[in-house]
Amino acid sequence: MKKLFVLITVLILLSLLGIILIQVSWLKNMAILKEDQVRQKIDNAVKEVGAELIQYKTQYSTPYNNDIPLFPRSAHDFFKRNTIHAKMSYQQLYNRVRKSFDNAGLEDLGFEFLLTLSSDQPFDPVEKQTPNYARANADTVHNYSAKGVGIVVSSGSAFENPDEALWVVALNYKRLVMRSLTESIILAILFTLVIVAAFFVTIYTMLRQKKLGEIKNDFINNMTHEFKTPIATISLAVDALKNEKVMSSRDRMSYFSGIIKEENQRMNKQVEAILKASQFEKQEVVLDKTPVHVHEIVKLVADKFLLQLQEKNGKAELNLNASNDLIKGDEVHFTNLVNNLIDNAVKYSKDNVPIHLKIASYNSGGKLVLKFEDNGIGMTKETQKRVFEKFYRAHTGNLHNVKGFGLGLNYVKSVTQSHNGSIKVESALGKGSVFTLEFPLDPDTRD
Numbered sequence: 001m002k003k004l005f006v007l008i009t010v011l012i013l014l015s016l017l018g019i020i021l022i023q024v025s026w027l028k029n030m031a032i033l034k035e036d037q038v039r040q041k042i043d044n045a046v047k048e049v050g051a052e053l054i055q056y057k058t059q060y061s062t063p064y065n066n067d068i069p070l071f072p073r074s075a076h077d078f079f080k081r082n083t084i085h086a087k088m089s090y091q092q093l094y095n096r097v098r099k100s101f102d103n104a105g106l107e108d109l110g111f112e113f114l115l116t117l118s119s120d121q122p123f124d125p126v127e128k129q130t131p132n133y134a135r136a137n138a139d140t141v142h143n144y145s146a147k148g149v150g151i152v153v154s155s156g157s158a159f160e161n162p163d164e165a166l167w168v169v170a171l172n173y174k175r176l177v178m179r180s181l182t183e184s185i186i187l188a189i190l191f192t193l194v195i196v197a198a199f200f201v202t203i204y205t206m207l208r209q210k211k212l213g214e215i216k217n218d219f220i221n222n223m224t225h226e227f228k229t230p231i232a233t234i235s236l237a238v239d240a241l242k243n244e245k246v247m248s249s250r251d252r253m254s255y256f257s258g259i260i261k262e263e264n265q266r267m268n269k270q271v272e273a274i275l276k277a278s279q280f281e282k283q284e285v286v287l288d289k290t291p292v293h294v295h296e297i298v299k300l301v302a303d304k305f306l307l308q309l310q311e312k313n314g315k316a317e318l319n320l321n322a323s324n325d326l327i328k329g330d331e332v333h334f335t336n337l338v339n340n341l342i343d344n345a346v347k348y349s350k351d352n353v354p355i356h357l358k359i360a361s362y363n364s365g366g367k368l369v370l371k372f373e374d375n376g377i378g379m380t381k382e383t384q385k386r387v388f389e390k391f392y393r394a395h396t397g398n399l400h401n402v403k404g405f406g407l408g409l410n411y412v413k414s415v416t417q418s419h420n421g422s423i424k425v426e427s428a429l430g431k432g433s434v435f436t437l438e439f440p441l442d443p444d445t446r447d
Helices: 002-057 075-081 090-103 133-138 173-241 250-281 294-304 306-311 331-347 381-386 408-418
Strands: 110-117 126-129 149-151 164-171 289-293 315-320 326-330 356-364 367-373 422-428 432-440
Touching: 002 090, 002 149, 002 164, 002 173, 090 110, 110 133, 133 164, 173 250, 289 294, 289 331, 294 306, 294 315, 294 326, 294 331, 294 356, 294 367, 306 315, 326 331, 326 432, 331 356, 331 367, 331 408, 381 422, 408 422, 408 432
Parallel strands: 315 356
Antiparallel strands: 110 126, 110 164, 149 164, 289 326, 356 367, 367 432, 422 432
């Protein structure tokens, strides 16, 4: 079973890692594809601007640049007069590029541009450029330099219509890519978290089922042992009753009949304990709550254990100092609660050490606080966490005289909660345990 559990866990973990790796690979491929698409949009937008500028260049327009005279005085002036640089202002050129980017769906993408003459001309090749073009063009990690487009007019000589080129750098284009992938990334992370959660829930469920299986086996073993002893005793008593010598003696008949009755009552109590635990778990118990004086119940139950305590040279010290001990409770179940706590103190006492049980009460914040403190074998921290679980029994080492189904403290917790109370345990291994219970006082008796 353990090997199967490990195998299933490993297989689920490998499947989970595989799914995560596939999703990461898918997102990477999608990012690459989106980058290609954005770059293609940028190139197309720049080509569109180039085509518009060629068409614009063929048309006559009064120069916007004041440095170029309307009527050229030299070949240099004439050459400059027939360029986009001369026919279009910086802002007009910027607006043209912006409009083309917007039409391509790149509204949020910034850019830098450079307008140049052909390199074979004898004049300064740079005509117009944005302030940060050089730095943006050098940063190839974050920016994309689109393919330059030539602004070439087929008619006329190169001197009459100089060849020009437009260069555009898209700024932080990867940010646009990531923005377009945001929804896919969120969905991938969400589904991955769902898968991870399902994985942990599956493992938790398997561990819980394993734990419940162990508890069930322990319960069956305990129940078999608990019932086997009285059944064997009853069987022996029945066989003895068939003996002629026993049948002829009224005292012997009464003795063995008494044994059968006691063992039968013992089994009946064990069955009732199991049924009560089941009823509380299903919330089928109907409590008959009436005003109950807790001190009276504690004294009554403590008196019943007087003989057992004396056999172990022990004693019960009662410090019932609460000025108000009246609560709304079910007298029968509350009596059983106190009985179980004192019984545990006796069961889990140390060998050859007198039992010293302290039972105290006091009022605090409109509540009645009860403390049961013993000097028994105590509990480990792990046991303290699980001691109120159904069917759980603490490991007691070589102590074999402790019997039961592990229902006593589970029943105590169920009764406490059904009375709107709370219970906690403090313990140290080898030093004893302290059970602290709090119950709301009867509303009619509060100050």
